[in-house]
Amino acid sequence: MEAPILIVEDERNLRRVLAAVLAAEGFATSEAESAEAALESIRQQPPALILTDQRLPGRSGTDLLRQVKSTYPEIPVIITTAYGEIEHAVDAIKAGAEHYLTKPVDEGELIALLRQVLGQRGRVLPPLRQEPRRHGLIGVSRAIETLLEVIDLVAPAPSNVLITGESGTGKELVARALHDASPRAGQPFVAFNCGAIPLELVESEIFGFERGAFTGATRSQAGKLEMAASGTLFLDEVGDMPLPMQVKLLRALQEREFTRLGTHQALPLQARIVAATHIDLAQAVNDGRFREDLYYRLNVIPLHIPPLRERRADIAPLVRHFLAKISADIGRSPPIAISSDALAALEAYDWPGNIRQLENLLERMIVLSRGPEIRRQDLPAELLGKAGSDGGPASPFDLPSLERQTVLSALEKTRFNQSQAAVLLGISRKQLRTKMKNLGLLGDHDNDDDLGDGD
Numbered sequence: 001m002e003a004p005i006l007i008v009e010d011e012r013n014l015r016r017v018l019a020a021v022l023a024a025e026g027f028a029t030s031e032a033e034s035a036e037a038a039l040e041s042i043r044q045q046p047p048a049l050i051l052t053d054q055r056l057p058g059r060s061g062t063d064l065l066r067q068v069k070s071t072y073p074e075i076p077v078i079i080t081t082a083y084g085e086i087e088h089a090v091d092a093i094k095a096g097a098e099h100y101l102t103k104p105v106d107e108g109e110l111i112a113l114l115r116q117v118l119g120q121r122g123r124v125l126p127p128l129r130q131e132p133r134r135h136g137l138i139g140v141s142r143a144i145e146t147l148l149e150v151i152d153l154v155a156p157a158p159s160n161v162l163i164t165g166e167s168g169t170g171k172e173l174v175a176r177a178l179h180d181a182s183p184r185a186g187q188p189f190v191a192f193n194c195g196a197i198p199l200e201l202v203e204s205e206i207f208g209f210e211r212g213a214f215t216g217a218t219r220s221q222a223g224k225l226e227m228a229a230s231g232t233l234f235l236d237e238v239g240d241m242p243l244p245m246q247v248k249l250l251r252a253l254q255e256r257e258f259t260r261l262g263t264h265q266a267l268p269l270q271a272r273i274v275a276a277t278h279i280d281l282a283q284a285v286n287d288g289r290f291r292e293d294l295y296y297r298l299n300v301i302p303l304h305i306p307p308l309r310e311r312r313a314d315i316a317p318l319v320r321h322f323l324a325k326i327s328a329d330i331g332r333s334p335p336i337a338i339s340s341d342a343l344a345a346l347e348a349y350d351w352p353g354n355i356r357q358l359e360n361l362l363e364r365m366i367v368l369s370r371g372p373e374i375r376r377q378d379l380p381a382e383l384l385g386k387a388g389s390d391g392g393p394a395s396p397f398d399l400p401s402l403e404r405q406t407v408l409s410a411l412e413k414t415r416f417n418q419s420q421a422a423v424l425l426g427i428s429r430k431q432l433r434t435k436m437k438n439l440g441l442l443g444d445h446d447n448d449d450d451l452g453d454g455d
């Protein structure tokens with residue numbers, strides 16, 4: 001589950017209001033009424049971000065900030081100060097706060113700032129609020145319209161769904177949409193990438209384990225199935241699930257119960273399973289790499305998302321959506337525009353990495369661009385086809401993008417767990433951190449110890 005935003009505020013009503021505002025925007029929250037309570041809460045569950053009032057009983061918000069920065073330097077902190085106490089805000093920024101907000105806090109400003117700070121750290125952000133029926137899925141193509149209709153149709157059913165589509169086509173987004181449109185919306189949505197980690201870990205991650213179940217199991221832990229409760233368990237890259245684990249998952253689905261490793265006590269399986277794969281699972285069944293019986297269990301309702309090149313009508317609305325969203329996330333106002341010939345080039349390109357590639361490219365261009373709009377000549381050569389690669393001046397966006405995208409995508413797939421991302425990339429965690437540093441994905445103050453991992 002996503003790490004929460006920790007709200008530290010001694011005024012109970014204000015704290016509850018802030019929590020409600022953030023929850024309505026889709027953020028998980030936790031609360032503390034003092035610096036001491038906050039430190040305890042951080043020890044138990046490191047938050048994605050801390051939003052703390054400067055004025056607290058006992059130790060101040062700035063004291064809390066200093067303490068957090070010395071032990072958990074990667075956790076961003078936003079301080080709220082009373083109007084007229086700007087000197088506290090200055091102290092806080094000097095002590096390492098990412099930002100400050102003056103009270104009364106403007107809700108829109110707070111949300112925009114949170115999205116910006118968390119987005120910069122690569123956190124998964126809740127989708128921007130959209131008209132309800134579109135579930136955050138941008139697009140005007142027939143394919144998207146059909147997808148939306150099917151989502152509304154199948155969301156209420158308990159049946160398992162198998163989402164297929166190339167990498168970056170929006171499988172996880174669709175899985176979340178299915179969850180949000182279902183009666184399970186109030187329950188957790190838990191995502192798990194089956195391809196990211198070795199067999200022993202897949203099993204303990206999905207089923208959980210009891211203390212002493214294996215060497216190193218120093219405490220009991222609930223698995224993803226248990227965490228999903230009556231919500232949705234999203235099994236990404238299910239085609240990569242090791243065969244022995246497929247057998248165990250099948251048994252759990254058939255018997256509607258499972259056990260944590262190291263115990264015989266059965267727990268009921270209540271979650272809906274939404275699985276996704278970018279490989280041809282039917283082919284994997286033929287090749288003996290995927291169990292046929294499990295395939296049928298998961299594929300009760302198949303949902304296919306076509307690649308972007310087969311629905312080019314969606315490119316322009318997606319570009320407009322990302323230009324506005326990314327500009328807002330990085331605090332760029334007015335949002336950056338795009339020239340019509342640049343847009344035409346984007347519409348003509350084949351997008352092997354689909355929407356994720358489009359989103360990443362636009363982000364890079366917005367961050368690096370100084371002008372008011374993205375022009376055709378700013379686009380990377382590979383996007384302009386042969387005409388672009390004629391030895392003209394190198395585009396400023398032609399950075400070592402492939403490596404960056406590979407690293408980012410591994411991190412995204414593992415929800416920013418660096419150890420798992422390193423396994424995925426086949427390099428050591430240390431090598432990964434060096435790469436991240438070189439690619440500007442790690443701040444200078446990011447520690448080299450184990451605290452660097454995401455949730």
Ligand SMILES: Nc1ncnc2c1ncn2[C@@H]1O[C@H](COP(=O)(O)OP(=O)(O)OP(=O)(O)O)[C@@H](O)[C@H]1O
Nearest residue numbers: 136137138139166167168169170171172173355356
């Ligand atoms: N129709 C859409 N409208 C808006 N954003 C989209 C759409 N489709 C995908 N995206 C965005 O594109 C990015 C990639 O989507 P997502 O992670 O869901 O893809 P995926 O198919 O699960 O990828 P992978 O197979 O690599 O895990 C996300 O940031 C997602 O929000």
